[in-house]
Amino acid sequence: MKTDAAAAELLLTRGADRVEHPGGTLLAHLRRVHAMLGEWGARPELRLAGLCHAFYGTDGFGTALGDPRRRGELIDVVGTEAERLVYLYASCDRRSSYPHLASADGPFTDRFAGAVLRPPQADRRDFAELTVANEVDVLTASAELRAAHGRALADLFATWRPLLSPPATRAVEDLGQWAGEP
Template identity: 80%
Template structure:
């Protein structure tokens, strides 16, 4: 729990509580994603990644709290494994990567560098779990986002079922766009 508090303070120092986001502030969203992953039984590193997942910005949210070229700063706060997951999440070119995520050899395109990799199964599972938690929180918080993207994301997440934990799969099944 000490790391969770340090991470929250780090995010607040970077202004996460002053950035608007569906459902309030970016900080509130990050905390909800962290809590959701914890409720689903995710391991500690994935929960920490959930708390910091937007630190470098994302393909869908351009505000960055930190520079992905200075990854050591976040590593010092949440550890190397959690930061690696944050970077993986932030680097995703969604349009090119989402459709292929459930395929074991599906390409994953880095939006920062344009490089294509094939993440191992464990990374695909973590990425899918974090993405579902993030998107379900956004869709729950914003009727506008739910109307615009709810159905397509729900359909996508159905294709990710083999990657998701039973709890995340239940959340996807219970989601109503």
């Protein structure tokens, strides 16, 4: 059985506690996203993905703790399903993928492979849930980022409502209320 503790240990060995991130360190952010997903009732694999979501870096956060060409290293710690979600999250070309996420056949561009995918609805839901948790945490931690990006993210996430759980939808509604406020 793959555990949160083993994943946290891997993140520590890769230096996540030494990488600056809004609200403290990358490790602190990853733990908050993991906790938020747990509060929302996410299944264990999605919570593990939340804990490790920046392992390969992201389109918005370039620091990577692992190499997406060596996915087995993370699979050994979190399992196939959680790692697959981490890869999906990290691989997203946001500019081309975000606007179409709620469309059942909308394109999803893998920025590592340059491939255009059509993820199934379940993956779109997981991706949306993880993205909302990530951005809510970042915007909660940084008034500057909230002022710069809060309104646009609230508007984008409103289009994703069909993909979101009720708790994530409430978080989006709350974000819409304070987005853009310093």
